Structure formats: C-alpha cells, structure tokens
Amino acid sequence: MSVLWIIVHQLAEIEAMAGSKKVITREEWEKKLKDVKIRKEDMNKLVMNFLVTEGYVDAAEKFRKESGTEPDIDLTTIMDRMAVKKAVQCGNVEDAIEKVNDLNPEILDTNPQLFFHLQQQRLIELIRNGKVEEALEFAQEELAPRGEENQSFLEELERTVALLAFEDVNNCPFGELLDISQRLKTASEVNAAILTSQSHEKDPKLPSLLKMLLWAQNQLDEKAAYPRINNLSIAMLEDPTV
Amino acid sequence: MSTANSNNSTNHHHGDRDLSLWFLEQSRLASARGLTDEDEDSPTELNTINSSGGFIVVSPDKLSAKYTSVNLHGHDVGVVQANKPAPVKRLVYYFEIYVKDAGTKGQISIGFTSESFKMRRQPGWEANSCGYHGDDGLLYRGHGKGEAFGPTYTSGDIVGGGINYDSQEFFFTKNGAVVGTVPKDIKGPLFPTIAVHSQNEEVNVNFGQQPFAFDLKEFEAQERMKQQMSIEKISLPTNVSHQIVRSYLLHYGYEDTLNSFDMASKSTVPPVHIAQENGFDEQDILFALNERKALRQLIRNGEIDSALGKLREWYPQIVQDDKSATCFLLHCQKFIELVRVGALEEAVKYGRMELAKFFGLPLFEDLVQDCVALLAYERPRESSVGYLLEESQREVVADTVNAMILSTNPNLKDSLHGGLHSYLERLLRQLTACCLERRFLSGDQGEVFHLQRVLNSSKKARC
Numbered sequence: 119m120s121v122l123w124i125i126v127h128q129l130a131e132i133e134a135m136a137g138s139k140k141v142i143t144r145e146e147w148e149k150k151l152k153d154v155k156i157r158k159e160d161m162n163k164l165v166m167n168f169l170v171t172e173g174y175v176d177a178a179e180k181f182r183k184e185s186g187t188e189p190d191i192d193l194t195t196i197m198d199r200m201a202v203k204k205a206v207q208c209g210n211v212e213d214a215i216e217k218v219n220d221l222n223p224e225i226l227d228t229n230p231q232l233f234f235h236l237q238q239q240r241l242i243e244l245i246r247n248g249k250v251e252e253a254l255e256f257a258q259e260e261l262a263p264r265g266e267e268n269q270s271f272l273e274e275l276e277r278t279v280a281l282l283a284f285e286d287v288n289n290c291p292f293g294e295l296l297d298i299s300q301r302l303k304t305a306s307e308v309n310a311a312i313l314t315s316q317s318h319e320k321d322p323k324l325p326s327l328l329k330m331l332l333w334a335q336n337q338l339d340e341k342a343a344y345p346r347i348n349n350l351s352i353a354m355l356e357d358p359t360v
Numbered sequence: 361m362s363t364a365n366s367n368n369s370t371n372h373h374h375g376d377r378d379l380s381l382w383f384l385e386q387s388r389l390a391s392a393r394g395l396t397d398e399d400e401d402s403p404t405e406l407n408t409i410n411s412s413g414g415f416i417v418v419s420p421d422k423l424s425a426k427y428t429s430v431n432l433h434g435h436d437v438g439v440v441q442a443n444k445p446a447p448v449k450r451l452v453y454y455f456e457i458y459v460k461d462a463g464t465k466g467q468i469s470i471g472f473t474s475e476s477f478k479m480r481r482q483p484g485w486e487a488n489s490c491g492y493h494g495d496d497g498l499l500y501r502g503h504g505k506g507e508a509f510g511p512t513y514t515s516g517d518i519v520g521g522g523i524n525y526d527s528q529e530f531f532f533t534k535n536g537a538v539v540g541t542v543p544k545d546i547k548g549p550l551f552p553t554i555a556v557h558s559q560n561e562e563v564n565v566n567f568g569q570q571p572f573a574f575d576l577k578e579f580e581a582q583e584r585m586k587q588q589m590s591i592e593k594i595s596l597p598t599n600v601s602h603q604i605v606r607s608y609l610l611h612y613g614y615e616d617t618l619n620s621f622d623m624a625s626k627s628t629v630p631p632v633h634i635a636q637e638n639g640f641d642e643q644d645i646l647f648a649l650n651e652r653k654a655l656r657q658l659i660r661n662g663e664i665d666s667a668l669g670k671l672r673e674w675y676p677q678i679v680q681d682d683k684s685a686t687c688f689l690l691h692c693q694k695f696i697e698l699v700r701v702g703a704l705e706e707a708v709k710y711g712r713m714e715l716a717k718f719f720g721l722p723l724f725e726d727l728v729q730d731c732v733a734l735l736a737y738e739r740p741r742e743s744s745v746g747y748l749l750e751e752s753q754r755e756v757v758a759d760t761v762n763a764m765i766l767s768t769n770p771n772l773k774d775s776l777h778g779g780l781h782s783y784l785e786r787l788l789r790q791l792t793a794c795c796l797e798r799r800f801l802s803g804d805q806g807e808v809f810h811l812q813r814v815l816n817s818s819k820k821a822r823c
Contacts (some may be wrong), residue, residue, distance in 0.1 A: 140801065142797070147793070148795070150797065151789045154789045154792045154793055156792070157812070158752070158756070158759060159755075161529060161608070161782070161784055163815060164815060165609075165627040166606055167604055167786070168601060168605050169605070169617075169621070174624045174625075176621065177617050177620035179620075180614075180616040180619075180620045181614060181617040182617075184614045184615075184617050184656070185612075185614060185755070186660065205636050248363075248382055276548050302661070323815065324601045324605070325596055325601045326591070327601075327787075327791060328593065328596055328600065328787065329594045329795070330791060331595050331791040332596075333590065333591045333793055334798065335790075335794055337798050338801075341798065342797065344797070350599065350600050350604070351598070351600055351603050351604070351783075353549035353786040353787050353790075
C-alpha cells in the first residue's frame, strides 16, 4: 500500500515537473499589470469606505475636503456610533445601551443576542468593580429570565456568574471574561449592529480585497508561476520560483 | 508596472516626461466612464438546421422534439443542439428538459456537445461530449461506456444539465435536486444538447424562458458562499489595512487626512501601532509632503497660476520644459478653470497663447481638442466634454504634479515605480491581474472580474 502511495506521489511530482504549469516572466506580468485600469476615484472610495466604517470621522471629513470623495454614509451618524462603541470599550455599558436606543430602539429590540451580550458585559463590569450584591441582583432579575428563553444564553450567564465564586479571578477558568478583549468583542458587535441598521456594511471593503488578493494568488499558483506580492505592506513583486 | 510608455522610444525628451504622459492616459481613462459589459448570447431555442433530420420532429416553437420513427441501431439517434453555445462569462450555465413521453424505450439524454459533434449519436458516446442518460441513469463522457451516476428518468420527470465554470464541472439535476457532478474536460464552446431514440419519445426544453424546477439562484449563492468562506478564512497581518491606507494618504499628499488618521489611530482602544517592520518604509512617500499637499490644494481650488508659480519656485526642473506633459496638463486646467467661471474671452486668449502650440502633437491633440470644444457649448458641463469640468479632472492634474515631485526625490529607492503607484494601487493591480489570468487559464470561462463592480456592490467581494 505504502509503495503504491509513493509511486502515485512520484507520478504527481513528475507531472508537475513536466511543465503543466505556465511560467509567466516578470516582464510579461508587468505588462499585464500595466494594462489593468484602476481609477483614482475608486481608490478614493475604498479609502473613504475604510475611514467611515472604522469610525475615523475627522479623517473622513478631512478626506472629503482633500480628495473630493463623498462618504457613503452621513458622517454625523459615525459620531453617534463611535460614542456607543467607546462607551462599551470603557465599560460604561448602561450608557451605551441608552445611546443605542436613542439612535434607533429597533437595534436592540430585533437583536436579542446583542442585547444579552450587552447585559452580560454590564454584569462583568459590576463584578470587576466588586459590586457583588448588585451583580447578583442584576443577574437574577435581568439576565436569568433571558437565559430561560435560550440555552446558549444560560450557559453564558453561568460562566459569568462563576466569576463571583473566585476570590482571585485569575484562578477562575472564565477569567478571560474580565479581559479587555471581552469589551472589545462586545463593542465591535454593537458597532456592527448599528452599521447594519444604517444599511451599511459592517466591515470595510479593503481587508476583504486584501484577503481576496491572497486567495487569488493562491488560486493562480495552481496553474502558473508568476511574480507574486508576498508582503502586502510593501506591495513589492517577487520573482516566480520555478 | 513599468512607468515607461512603450511609444516613448521615439521621444527625445528626458525620462520624467514619461511619467506625466502616463497621467495623460489616465485623464483619457476618466472620460471613458462606466463598465463596458459585453452581453453574451444565450441559447433560446433548438437548432433545427443542424439536427438529425428524418428521425425527429421539432415543434414549431423550436422548444420540443419528438422521435417519430422506429429506431433500428445506434446511428439513428434523434439529436438536437441549442441554437447557441452555452454562455461562458458567468458562474453557472443551466437548462432543463421535461420528459413529456418516454416512448417505447425511454432512451432520452441530456448533455453538452461541441460544435463538431456528430449528429445521430447520443451525447456522451462521442469524444468532446457529455450526457446523462434516462434509460440507465449512467453518465457518458466521450465513449460508449457509461459510469455510475444517478437515477434513471422517465415520463413526467424534469431533468437539468449545467456547467459550473468556477469549479470547471458539469452537473445534472432531476426534479430540482442535484444528481451529481463530473469534471468538465472539454474545451471550447459547448452546446446544450438533447437526444431521443425510441418511438414517441418527446421532450420539452426550457432555456430559461420558464422558471426552472431547480433553484439556480440558490445554487449560485451557495457556490459563491463556498468561495467567500475560503477567502474570509485567510488571515491578514495585524493592521495591514491601516498601513495601506496610511501609505495611500502619504503618497498622494493628503496631509490633513493623514494627521487626523494618525491622531485617531493613537486614541483607539487598543491603539493601532503602525509598525515600521516588514520592510515597510515610508521615507519615499514622506518626501516633500508639505509641498505636495499645498500644490494639491491649489490645483483642487482651481488656482492654477499660483500652482505654476509655486512649481517654478520649488521644482523648476518639473516645469522648465513648457512643452512637457505636466505643463500641458496645467495649461489645459487653467483653460478649463477659465471656462468654468465663464471667462470665455480670457480663455480664448489663454488658449491661443498656451495651448495652440500643442495642436498637431499626437500625444496631446485629443485633450487640446476636448478643451477647445468646451467653448462650443452654451452649457459645457452637459456636453460630451463635460468630464473636463468635473473634480476628477483637477484630481488628475494634482496627481500628475504629485507624482512628478515624488520622482524628484534623490533618495528614491525604486525610481521606476516609486512615484507612480501607491501601494494600494499596486495591490489592486495585482488582484485584478491574478483574477483575469486565472480566468484566462480556465479557458476564458467564468465570471469576469471587475474591481468597480466589487467596490460598488453592497455584497461581498468576489473573484
């Protein structure tokens, strides 16, 4: 069996070496790159989309002035969105919930999971601040009823309440809930929900395009050897390895 | 990405002219707007000319076929191809048949055949053809021996045949469900083909004029999703998008935006650290940032005289040749700005003084003509040369000047490419070239990649 496998493997290698792969030289490839038409306007839009989606409201405003690119969303809504995000990042969850409801009450109404995660974050902040009694009361009154509706909420709730059982939370197996990354996770969830409610994509297009570039290069590798860009941050062509 | 324009070998001017000529090209590009999407013909009916006449009768609407004789041997199959080959500039092509009557033997088949297919044989029996047969449920690919594939089909069944160009596979369906797929190893145009081969066998063909039994939209959506999932799984280096946006702002001298962006990046939680690692070096694009920003602002405000003045003061080498492409673009822009504010007499005077000398020079001629044509219209903005009055034209001029200044950087490591393209542009070029090349190596089949479409769609990017 293993001998057969080796033979099959070798055959495959021979086949690959036999030159079924097309080789494209740097010169040929550069000609192809030159023929590609990229419009400045489209790049500007891509940059604007990034600034807007990531919430760089000042930069977006400046970019509008400097490049004449119109943002694909009302810039004032970014400020509101960023205020909510910031509130969660700083642990002011109550404040964040109020702000989201001011913005659009439907966001939390139609998004029970997001609402639960915000409430959970509120509980985490109470525990972090050592407000044990308040935390227990909040868990029982606000979170437990929701847990009854949904099994995964219940498990999340149990994990969170377990934080109370440990005097030194560093020893608690669920200690990561107190980590800053949990706040960021919740914050980006709210951020995405607000963007979706504004019929805007929740992620900027640029990272998707970069991923697509890496994917497209991998796909093309199967059929051809050509100059690749291996390091996105310097965008330099590297000669094909034949 | 060579900056050197190939038709410049006859050009006696110094190298930096090549760079601004490239921008001249760009300004032409800007005038040709929108996607030119070539529509492809699709099959609409059966081809009654090239069918195995004598054995079958095709209905007057050319959408059904019936076997009217008694079959005697393997060479009297009633085969009909569609009137057009399956279109290829898409993710999937698909058509269906409805078996109205399975006749005496039910020897019906559906498949794809090449143009040179020998009529009177079942699709799949001959080279360069593929067919799913009703009487045995076997799949035939290029010879008389079938392979196990799916269920048999008979009267009342709806059977479909499709080509998935992305995976390069044929697939077949029965009553709305996929039966199976096989690799598509046939090159060139493929015609949807049906065959009947026993008395009274009759099938109706649906090239999409009726709703399909099979949910094609859903199938396509799932195929796209599969690809999207594998793209999303790829991980990017931390903050690489930030880095690319930042280098873009630097490259084009959008300094105010850059400062705001940097400020905000520092105060986010967690702060974004734009690392100088990975060989990322912004020295090249930091060059003369203030000057580039100032000139961009002047040009964007339409203050061309001031821009020219500053250029003469700061970078005389760029504007010393008054017949260079950079000067040409600036003079044109000055002319355009005069037209914009309605100072037509002054525009005429300026044109005679500064633009006339460019008449008859093949590289400049069409832009000069477009500029002058602005004078002919009462409302030039709505005319065919109205693009000149748009912001994008100012941007082209500003980008040219920006690139020219970058190219004067004595420390420029990559003098060929440094000034011309931002990192973002290089990446987008590479992306487009990869997608186009991949499609080319798949026999020019599948959806054509359009960056603009990806950017404008609210849906996810797709190659």
